[in-house]
Amino acid sequence: MSDAINTNKSIWILEDDKGCQFVYEQTLDHRYSTRYFDRLDSFTEGLENTPTSELPQMIIADLMLGDGNFLNFLTNSKDSNILNIPFIIVSSIDDIDALRFCFKEGALDYLTKPFKKNELLVKIENVLSGPARPSMASSGHKKVKIDGIDIDNLTSKQKQLLSLFLDSRDRTVTRDDILEKVWGRTNVHPKTVDVHLYNLRRKLHTVGYMIRSEGGGRWALLSDRLDA
Numbered sequence: 001m002s003d004a005i006n007t008n009k010s011i012w013i014l015e016d017d018k019g020c021q022f023v024y025e026q027t028l029d030h031r032y033s034t035r036y037f038d039r040l041d042s043f044t045e046g047l048e049n050t051p052t053s054e055l056p057q058m059i060i061a062d063l064m065l066g067d068g069n070f071l072n073f074l075t076n077s078k079d080s081n082i083l084n085i086p087f088i089i090v091s092s093i094d095d096i097d098a099l100r101f102c103f104k105e106g107a108l109d110y111l112t113k114p115f116k117k118n119e120l121l122v123k124i125e126n127v128l129s130g131p132a133r134p135s136m137a138s139s140g141h142k143k144v145k146i147d148g149i150d151i152d153n154l155t156s157k158q159k160q161l162l163s164l165f166l167d168s169r170d171r172t173v174t175r176d177d178i179l180e181k182v183w184g185r186t187n188v189h190p191k192t193v194d195v196h197l198y199n200l201r202r203k204l205h206t207v208g209y210m211i212r213s214e215g216g217g218r219w220a221l222l223s224d225r226l227d228a
């Protein structure tokens with residue numbers, strides 16, 4: 001991909017570590033239109049003073065900044081514009097509970113520090129070339145059906161995962177299936193698939209379905225309903 005293709009794309013980066021910010025500058029500044037913030041209050045000010053038409057196409061955010069947690073900031077934000085900007089989290093926290101929380105709150109990906117520059121670039125390209133992120137305000141109306149049962153409030157990735165199970169003759173999928181058909185074999189965090197399956201499993205359990213590990217990186221969608 002030519003650098004010239006990307007220069008019209010805007011990325012805002014929240015990072016208070018000068019070393020990491022330097023890596024971002026060296027990696028991204030000649031490819032994208034970048035803007036840096038080291039505090040949530042300055043980021044808020046930037047949002048308030050930027051016309052909607054000039055807001056960034058995506059955000060890269062350190063999970064913990066000097067004046068707060070980025071995801072807590074999102075949850076408490078009254079600015080509807082920011083809820084529609086796709087974001088990825090970059091953090092030194094390598095913990096599955098942190099990943100679960102980030103994906104649950106809408107992160108499209110999660111990078112653990114220190115990260116590889118090429119891995120960062122691929123993840124950015126995936127976000128910028130993908131479909132626009134749906135508004136959080138309407139996300140609760142998304143439904144898919146299993147055997148005529150409505151499954152509410154699935155994220156885009158969860159809908160893709162569930163579709164893989166439903167399209168399979170025996171309703172089983174492998175890790176390779178998921179990586180190829182949901183992430184396009186992009187180099188994602190090793191725990192990303194597990195976290196998305198965990199969150200999908202939780203939602204399916206409430207309507208009488210389960211995702212069971214069959215071992216060897218294979219999972220099955222099964223009915224746990226008494227009337228099945």
